[in-house]
Amino acid sequence: MKTVLTIAGSDCSGGAGIQADLKTIAAHGLYGMSAITALTAQNTTGVYGISETTGEFLASQLDCIFQDIYPDAVKIGMVSSRELIHVIAEKLKEYKAKNIVVDPVMVSTSGSRLLKDDAEEALEECLFPLADVITPNVPEAEVLSGIKIREREDFCQAAKIIAQKTAGGILIKGGHQIEDANDYLYLKGEEHWFSGRRVNNPNTHGTGCTLSSAIASNLAAGNSLPESIRKAKEYLTGALEDGLNLGAGSGPLNHMYRLKDLL
Ligand SMILES: Nc1ncnc2c1ncn2[C@@H]1O[C@H](COP(=O)(O)OP(=O)(O)O)[C@@H](O)[C@H]1O
Ligand SMILES: Cc1ncc(COP(=O)(O)OP(=O)(O)O)c(N)n1
DSSP, rough: OOEEEEEEETTTTSSSSHHHHHHHHHHHEEEEEEEEEEEEEEEEEEEEEEEEOOHHHHHHHHHHHHHHOOOOOEEEOOOSSHHHHHEEEEHHHHHHHEEEEEOOOBBBTTSSSSSSSSSHHHIIIGGGGGSEOOOOOOHHHHHSSSSSSSSHHHHHHHHHHHHOOOEEEEEEEEETSSSSEOOOOEEEEEEEEEEOOOOOOOBBBBBHHHHHHHHHHHHHHHHHHHHHHHHHHHHHHHHHHHHTOSSSSSOOOOGGGGGGGGO
């Protein structure tokens, strides 16, 4: 069985972070493992607390995983501090990790900062060079590139700037655009657009986590990067279209939508 590791924060309400990743990986029929960078106290209405793990303990989790069940792909989500970013980079190099998807999580949809100010540089310097693909949303791509993204050409211009920090692909997600939900991949000088139908559903908690772990799952299964993104987007759109409505705020997706007929 193919295996996928997620290195990310825990969302106790189950919509984003480690919990969304493990549900996504399981829904793809793969074996999921997790190294937890932080516990968050959050729900559909916001993030109310963050308790980071120590660098030493994160290193220990990664040693346990890589020395026993080697992952076929690795997804990296919320990592809020420089210290933890350095630990992850060292361990990924030590164990020669492959199929690395970096989701540069900066701010939650509810507006809470999930990355400390001084950690952004470490993310770009230590993790981007190791990534097969990085997956910023539009606001994150604007921060990383220093330009505003409004038109289609801006996606390309921003990606080319970010590409100076990585040999991998740059996927700029269009979920924050108003009219459509098209995502843009810049990979080794080539451009790919993934058109998505915008789902009229306010419950989008965990869309970024779900997309990146679905990409990692498809890479682990042996798909190319563009094909992995296409399939991941299809999975994500289905999970949104299911219309699950939990909690008082922006609720989670239904990862089990493909299994409903079994019940
Ligand atoms: N309302 C929506 N309808 C369809 N796809 C969406 C919608 N919102 C987000 N997406 C898709 O979800 C994925 C994650 O995008 P986005 O929400 O921009 O990321 P993040 O959660 O990191 O902010 C992308 O593939 C995006 O196109
Ligand atoms: C623990 C944790 N990790 C990541 C996020 C952000 O999730 P994401 O899917 O990028 O976006 P939203 O859920 O904020 O739409 C999080 N909230 N918690």
